[in-house]
Amino acid sequence: MATALVVAALSWACERNEPTSMPANVPAPESPDPHQAMFARGYYPGRSGQIFFILERGDVLLRKPMGLYRFMHGGPWDYDRHIPLIFYGPGFVTAGARTTLATQQDVASTLLSLVGVPPVATMSGRALELGSVGGSADKAPGAVMVVVLDGMREDYLERYRDVLPNLTRLVDDGASFPDTWIDYLPTVTSAGHTTIATGADPRIHGIAGNGYYDRRTHETRTLFEGLQPSNMMVLGLADVWATTFGDDSVVIAQGTTPRATVSLAGHGRCRPNGRAVILAMFDYQSGSWTTNPECYVLPDYLRTSNAREIWESTERSFRDLTLDSGRAFVTTDLFPEFQIDALVSMLEQEQVGRDDVADLVLVNMKTPDYVGHYYGPDADEMREALAAIDRGLARVLETLEAATGARGFVVAVTADHGMPPEPDLETGRARRFIEELLEAVHQALDPEEKRLLYDYVDTANLQLYVDDSRRRELGLSLDDIAAVVRGFSYVRQAFTENQIRAVAQDSLR
């Protein structure tokens, strides 16, 4: 009798816990499929979805209507995952291309090693060999700068070399790591910037995507709402820097959108013993620089700067893009100059690199991403945007050189993710739409009510969010849903949440 009760209770528990328990038919693989392992490195419970899938190489997943998004990154293919990584710093870095395989997680540990500071426990990257003479606080550079070129593919360096004299100089005179790859999925802005700035995997820092589906309010939410850093579960380079070097060090984060700026700034004073570092985010709604004063500060001299007059007064015309908003403005080569003006004024006014304490500047440059989303990686507009960034970079380097003098400085340039090319229709590749994918799953499994899957807005996530009560009503398992998704011609692989969780944590180290 007692045994029967226990068995009944256990089977009831299994039934109730099914979404999160590990079914017996999913073995924990010793060497997981590479894409399964990448999803596992980017998996965070409660934020990630229940079905994870990747498209065939060359297919692109979008929403209707396309608007400013005609190309979408997020997947595991070379064009999304292969990124530049360059460290430049005369006296600190020996010139030459390195054959080492590198990841975004290596950036934070490498930069801390330049100033003689050990990484914190959550940083899983390695300190890359730069051939440096630094590595101690008294031989540290006067300033360290991280430049994240948003959506900058590794091959742009070669393809657009003719308009990138300054980036090319950094490659030639710095330590470049041409074999740098993102090792998690999805490959999106939030996860990329946070991984670079914290040196941790998304499964550890928690910024597992640009957002998540909120099952209580039935909305797509982002992870940095209100410019709040609280969803970032670890300390970033900026936090460690501010604590280690104290109030005499300047720490600045500049970018466009919360996901690409708060991620770089760390927690500011919104953590124990933190301090209000500078966070200057371009808000394309208002055309001005903004911050979250609860955690960060915005310098007064940036408050008067507004881009609206630039986009309202320019005579230039753009291919089928009307320059009538801040969102359009950041999709043109006009934006980098506006951004660099603000950056250079911060470097000068805050006296970055001018005293004995090493300063830290983290910058996101969004334009290559927006241009890539709208025009694609092969467009003339990409060439023009990168050329504008390259001209701006020259001004930044001059400013740092003048400020740091004999102490010198180090600049790291990398990217959060890449961008797919135009789909090759001849080989069957195409633009796919999330609405059609959801409809096809519903046709197969819930044709009457079509409630099985929620509509999560961000297609770059490559995840589906399942209504579990509806799934149980229909008597379905996640494996049933994954099997249907796997059957679509443009889907290469699909995994369930249980399969992602089953990846041994040890295999991700």
Ligand SMILES: [Zn+2]
């Ligand atoms: Zn993007």
